[in-house]
Amino acid sequence: MKFTTLRKLTIGLTAVLTFGTAFGASAETLRVGMECTYAPFNYRTADGELTGYDVDVAKGVAEIIGADLEYVCQQWDGMIPALLANKFDLIVASMSITNSRLEKIDFSSPYRDSVGRLVGKSNMEKPLFDAADKPIPENFTGLRIGLERASTYESWFNAILPDADIVLYDGSEPLYLDLVNGRVDAIMTNPMKAHLRFLAKEEGSGFEFVSPAIAEVEYFGTGVGIGLRQGQSELKASLDGAIKKLINDGKLTEYALKYFPFPIHNEEWGDN
Amino acid sequence: MSFDFTLIIDAVPKILLGIGLTFQLLVVSAVLGLVLAIGIMLMRISGKWYLSWPAQIYIYIFRGTPILVQIFIVYYGFPQLEFIRESFIWPLFRDPFGCAIVALTLNTGAYVSEILRGGVMGVDRGILEAGTALGLSVRQRFIHLTSPIAIRLALPAYGNDVISLLKSTALASTITLADMTGIARTIVAQTFAPYEIFISLAIIYMILTWILQKSLGRVERHLGRYMQK
Numbered sequence: 001m002k003f004t005t006l007r008k009l010t011i012g013l014t015a016v017l018t019f020g021t022a023f024g025a026s027a028e029t030l031r032v033g034m035e036c037t038y039a040p041f042n043y044r045t046a047d048g049e050l051t052g053y054d055v056d057v058a059k060g061v062a063e064i065i066g067a068d069l070e071y072v073c074q075q076w077d078g079m080i081p082a083l084l085a086n087k088f089d090l091i092v093a094s095m096s097i098t099n100s101r102l103e104k105i106d107f108s109s110p111y112r113d114s115v116g117r118l119v120g121k122s123n124m125e126k127p128l129f130d131a132a133d134k135p136i137p138e139n140f141t142g143l144r145i146g147l148e149r150a151s152t153y154e155s156w157f158n159a160i161l162p163d164a165d166i167v168l169y170d171g172s173e174p175l176y177l178d179l180v181n182g183r184v185d186a187i188m189t190n191p192m193k194a195h196l197r198f199l200a201k202e203e204g205s206g207f208e209f210v211s212p213a214i215a216e217v218e219y220f221g222t223g224v225g226i227g228l229r230q231g232q233s234e235l236k237a238s239l240d241g242a243i244k245k246l247i248n249d250g251k252l253t254e255y256a257l258k259y260f261p262f263p264i265h266n267e268e269w270g271d272n
Numbered sequence: 273m274s275f276d277f278t279l280i281i282d283a284v285p286k287i288l289l290g291i292g293l294t295f296q297l298l299v300v301s302a303v304l305g306l307v308l309a310i311g312i313m314l315m316r317i318s319g320k321w322y323l324s325w326p327a328q329i330y331i332y333i334f335r336g337t338p339i340l341v342q343i344f345i346v347y348y349g350f351p352q353l354e355f356i357r358e359s360f361i362w363p364l365f366r367d368p369f370g371c372a373i374v375a376l377t378l379n380t381g382a383y384v385s386e387i388l389r390g391g392v393m394g395v396d397r398g399i400l401e402a403g404t405a406l407g408l409s410v411r412q413r414f415i416h417l418t419s420p421i422a423i424r425l426a427l428p429a430y431g432n433d434v435i436s437l438l439k440s441t442a443l444a445s446t447i448t449l450a451d452m453t454g455i456a457r458t459i460v461a462q463t464f465a466p467y468e469i470f471i472s473l474a475i476i477y478m479i480l481t482w483i484l485q486k487s488l489g490r491v492e493r494h495l496g497r498y499m500q501k
Contacts, residue, residue, distance in 0.1 A: 077461040084464065104464045150461030167368075167448045168458060174348065181351040183366055 091227030110223025120186035309384035334382035391426030
């Protein structure tokens, strides 16, 4: 009698221990790099909690592939070097899938549209774009344009308007400050972000979009994806699968509607 | 991690495009800082509390805070104040170069004024007493006796501060200026190759420091030539 109890206990304990170790090994921890200051995509609430569309996507993907998440805050211009230096495993930071980035890192399939738009004073003297939505280079002369260093917007300007007077910033918040201060005449940024963070607020009165939405695939890529180091095909496949599942289950739409009045991805990305 | 030398060959000429701006930042703030430092030092040693106290407070504030914080306060903080945005000094603060010069000048001024004070304190009392005995006024004693000796005494420490100022100019890249560091950071952002680019940048700064060090050494030897055998 005594013996069987002890035996049962031993078996139970062994089972618990085995299960415990097995569980610990299966839930790998993925370190996720993001700016942590890019509202409403990745930012901290007043209580210091990380939130935003990118964070929701990261959590949704982690749940599907069964991984734990650890967030690493990294300034934008060092994001890819930090990934390559193994400071974290994934970039979930609203990074567009562009050809120049694909030379250094891999991307999952896209989870958000990649698009840029200029914000400037409401009463600009000359239009910057013509009726066919093409930029008018001579009307850019004398204007200082604020951009985030290493952004898709910077490569677009370098290619399309190389003579524009570009001012490079390390983060997105100073762009709005200096636009209000008059240190720059216009900024190019994500229109969804500009609307929520700036134009819809009191400090944004007197400013408006001064360009159409620009999304040339050559510079803006096919969309925003999750970045990972090259040569991890298994991880990439599980990320792709997870994102497609999020799209097909309507989760991405649900995440987007928390911040915007409309979804910000392409439903076709969920096919096949 | 492989080390790509062709990247360095491509990057160095681009980085060198920023050497002019780095030099302007260094020279303008060094000169203005020296002028400021002389004034602050004179206030500090004046023996009058209403001059000495403000000088001490200024020195304490600018030596007591990181220069990066000072640059951010000047660049991002001041424009928040309505009266600065509407005053005649706004064009200075609107321009990132102006902000960098203001912050670097105020910072180096605090350190250099203490270096100069050290030099003045180091002048042998006997020399000044001899001057008094010869009937020189306070002003004459300061200009003809104290100053030349004090400059000689302060020069090694001053040279040190100029070299340190050269490296502080790199912080101007955080407020959108395309100095050598700003350009290097943009290249890193395009090539994703921090090692190659930042090592090239470091070597350029080392060469500049070597040139500064050698020139200051020459001035030191020239001023101290009476001591050489």
